Amino acid sequence: MSRIDCHSHVASRFWDAGGLTPESLVNAADKLGIDVLCCSTPIVRGMPTPEEFAASNEDLLKAMEEYPGKILGYCFVNPGYQTESLAEIERRVAEDGMVGIKLYNQYKCSDPVVYPIVRKAIELGVPILQHAGYLTDPEEAALQPNISNARDIAFLASMFPEAAIIEAHLGGGGDWEWALKNLRNARNVYMDTSGSVVDAGMVEKAVRYLGAERLLFGTDLSMEEGVGKVLDACISEGDRQLIFGENMKKILGRRAR
Amino acid sequence: MIIDFNAYLGQWPFRRLPARTADEVLAIMDRHGITMSAVSSLSSVLYADPQDGNLELMEEIEKERKRFVPLAVLNPKYPGWESDLDECVSHGFRGIRLYPQSHDYALTDEECLKLVSRASEAGLSVSVPVRLRDGRGRHWMDRARDLKLSEVEQLARRVPGAKIVLLESRDVSSSPIVECQNVYFETSSMPSLLGGELAKLLRSVGASRLVFGSGTPLKYALPAILKVKLLDGPEEAKEKILWSNASRLLGLG
Ligand SMILES: [Zn+2]
Numbered sequence: 001m002s003r004i005d006c007h008s009h010v011a012s013r014f015w016d017a018g019g020l021t022p023e024s025l026v027n028a029a030d031k032l033g034i035d036v037l038c039c040s041t042p043i044v045r046g047m048p049t050p051e052e053f054a055a056s057n058e059d060l061l062k063a064m065e066e067y068p069g070k071i072l073g074y075c076f077v078n079p080g081y082q083t084e085s086l087a088e089i090e091r092r093v094a095e096d097g098m099v100g101i102k103l104y105n106q107y108k109c110s111d112p113v114v115y116p117i118v119r120k121a122i123e124l125g126v127p128i129l130q131h132a133g134y135l136t137d138p139e140e141a142a143l144q145p146n147i148s149n150a151r152d153i154a155f156l157a158s159m160f161p162e163a164a165i166i167e168a169h170l171g172g173g174g175d176w177e178w179a180l181k182n183l184r185n186a187r188n189v190y191m192d193t194s195g196s197v198v199d200a201g202m203v204e205k206a207v208r209y210l211g212a213e214r215l216l217f218g219t220d221l222s223m224e225e226g227v228g229k230v231l232d233a234c235i236s237e238g239d240r241q242l243i244f245g246e247n248m249k250k251i252l253g254r255r256a257r
Numbered sequence: 258m259i260i261d262f263n264a265y266l267g268q269w270p271f272r273r274l275p276a277r278t279a280d281e282v283l284a285i286m287d288r289h290g291i292t293m294s295a296v297s298s299l300s301s302v303l304y305a306d307p308q309d310g311n312l313e314l315m316e317e318i319e320k321e322r323k324r325f326v327p328l329a330v331l332n333p334k335y336p337g338w339e340s341d342l343d344e345c346v347s348h349g350f351r352g353i354r355l356y357p358q359s360h361d362y363a364l365t366d367e368e369c370l371k372l373v374s375r376a377s378e379a380g381l382s383v384s385v386p387v388r389l390r391d392g393r394g395r396h397w398m399d400r401a402r403d404l405k406l407s408e409v410e411q412l413a414r415r416v417p418g419a420k421i422v423l424l425e426s427r428d429v430s431s432s433p434i435v436e437c438q439n440v441y442f443e444t445s446s447m448p449s450l451l452g453g454e455l456a457k458l459l460r461s462v463g464a465s466r467l468v469f470g471s472g473t474p475l476k477y478a479l480p481a482i483l484k485v486k487l488l489d490g491p492e493e494a495k496e497k498i499l500w501s502n503a504s505r506l507l508g509l510g
Contacts, residue, residue: 020451028450031487133393140393174394177272196446197391198477201275223450224487228480234275 002245004036004252005029005226007129007168007194007218010071012041012059014052017221022063025221026070032227034219038248039063040074040102040129047106050084053077057088061096072252074102074129079114086120093124099252104131105144109165110152118160125256127164129192133173140174149173150182157186164188164251169220170206171195171229180209187214190251193243194218198225203233203243212239216248260503261286261478262384263424263443263470264294266317266325267310270303271396276474279317283324289478291471292500293324295507297354299475301330302389307360308341315348326507328352328384331376332360333368342375351507352382352422357408358401359389364412373412377419382506384443385409386424389475406432413437420506422468430457441506443470444498445481449488456489464494468502 010025011017029037041056048056053076060073075092077085092098101121107113109130121128134149135141153167165188170176172195183189191210193203206215212235219226230243266279276282286294296318301310307330318325329345331338331353342353353376357364364373364385373383388403395401410433413421419439423429426442434440435458444467447454458467469485471478485498504510 018452024451031450032483135393136395136397137392172393174391176394178394197394198472198480199272199390200474200477201273204275221451222448224448224483225480228483229477232477232479 002035002249003033003217003227004038004245004248005034005219006038006166006216006248007192007220008037008039009221010039010041010060010063012056014043014056015041020221022066022071026067028223032223034227035245036070036072038072038074038099040076042076042102042104042131044104047080048078050078050081050088054088057092057098061092064097073098074100076102076104077117078106079103079111079117080106082113082116085117089117089120089124093126093255098126099255100127100129102129102131105147108146108152109148110155114156115159118156118163121164122160122162123256125254127166127190127251129166129168132167132169132179134178135174137174150179153189154182154186157189161188164190164254166190166192166216168192169195169218170202171197171199171222171225172220176202177205180206184209190214190216190247192216192218193230194220194222194226196222196225198229203229204235207233207235207239212242213247215243217244258500259289259291259469259482260500260507261291261294261471261473262422262468262503262506263445264296264473265299265475266296266314267298267300269299269475271390271399274474279321279325282474283321285473285478286324289482291478293326294473295326295328295352295503297328297330302356302359306335307332308337308344311341311345311350322349326351326509328354330354330356331372332356333366333372334360334362338372339375342372342379346379346381350381352384355383355385356401357385358404364408365415370412370415373416373419377416380508382420382422384422384424387427387446388425406434409440410434410437413440422506424470425472427454430454430461435462438466441466441468441502443468444484445470445472445476447484449484453484455484459488459490459494464490464497465502467498468506469499
């Protein structure tokens with residue numbers, strides 16, 4: 001049964017990821033039985049320009065070409081540059097074969113500036129992986145004033161019921177119980193399990209609140225944590241397979257070709 | 258054989274834990290092939306008098322003394338720790354755990370130095386967690402901050418006879434604390450793949466000062482096990498990490 005990591009990264013000219021190379025990433029994935037890595041190269045601070053996000057995506061494309069079918073890509077854009085973002089998404093998805101859109105913390109996802117991006121995602125049949133967190137520690141929150149939280153994501157999802165929106169990192173976005181309670185009724189929101197946090201019971205509770213159909217296995221480069229928490233969770237084998245790969249496979253299958 | 262140096266029993270007030278009793282934690286240990294766990298009372302982290310938690314722990318593990326090794330939580334700022342320590346030693350506790358962030362003191366405070374010296378003279382190791390949960394999502398009543406490595410380093414230097422186990426070690430390989438030969442590092446928060454912290458530490462300090470822990474029942478146990486199993490190193494190193502270092506620290510022979 002396949003394991004698809006729906007939240008991973010490769011290094012770019014803007015972030016060296018501690019010396020991470022596509023090869024070292026694929027080797028680590030092989031050790032953990034991860035078959036496919038859906039990666040992105042977001043620029044995580046400031047307001048990246050169209051030239052910058054295009055360059056960052058170019059670096060991702062190189063990794064995809066090095067490992068075709070193994071490393072897949074999400075196109076990263078800054079929604080503040082609307083025309084350029086839409087053109088970049090069009091080009092990366094239609095021509096370069098990217099499979100989704102990655103949004104970071106430049107704008108809250110409930111900001112209308114994001115809506116054209118969501119319409120584009122629906123048109124192309126690709127998911128949006130939204131960086132997110134509910135950071136209860138004021139010092140942590142101050143570092144990312146525009147980070148989206150589960151409430152923002154649920155709001156966006158209600159505006160665009162046909163969109164597939166993935167809330168990033170159950171285990172890397174602060175209070176995950178707060179997130180689950182907000183997402184319970186947001187039927188078109190998925191959550192990925194990635195991040196370094198491995199609080200016992202978190203996957204079980206996520207299954208209880210969202211259903212296994214809305215949970216996607218991911219690592220965000222926390223490799224042993226990512227695989228370990230899904231394997232360790234007391235859930236049915238069927239649910240585990242949904243989380244490890246079947247759900248994501250279905251999402252990837254919706255892409256307009 | 259696996260000895261888990263970082264495990265707990267008791268109540269954690271900020272979140273419902275899936276396992277709280279000795280039986281529930283034993284089931285986790287059995288599932289993962291963990292032979293023995295060094296446990297302390299989670300309740301003692303927030304009780305004003307931590308000794309009550311230590312006594313609760315005693316009762317809880319009474320029938321399973323071959324699987325659980327008790328560690329005492331003591332607060333050097335609260336009266337009576339001297340006799341509490343003696344009582345715990347007489348009950349067979351094999352080490353102490355300190356929570357300076359929750360109990361509101363510094364490791365270098367006079368009373369704490371006294372406690373650490375006394376415990377060390379009694380042959381007990383001293384474990385201190387960097388933190389008990391990820392700070393990004395901490396509960397509004399949970400004020401504890403991550404422990405500063407410099408504080409642990411000072412303690413190690415001021416009480417050179419102490420054997421200090423830093424639980425939930427992270428980002429230590431580039432800190433001067435690795436120079437302190439009396440400081441051990443628990444492995445659960447250190448990845449080994451992608452050139453992670455555990456791989457770095459194995460190269461820089463060697464296997465003798467690395468001690469396996471899982472964080473059960475606060476954390477899933479399997480990620481911690483995978484980190485050691487996937488570590489790029491000789492089998493003997495992994496044996497040291499998984500049980501023999503812990504066995505020595507706990508005085509199990
Ligand atoms: Zn990420």
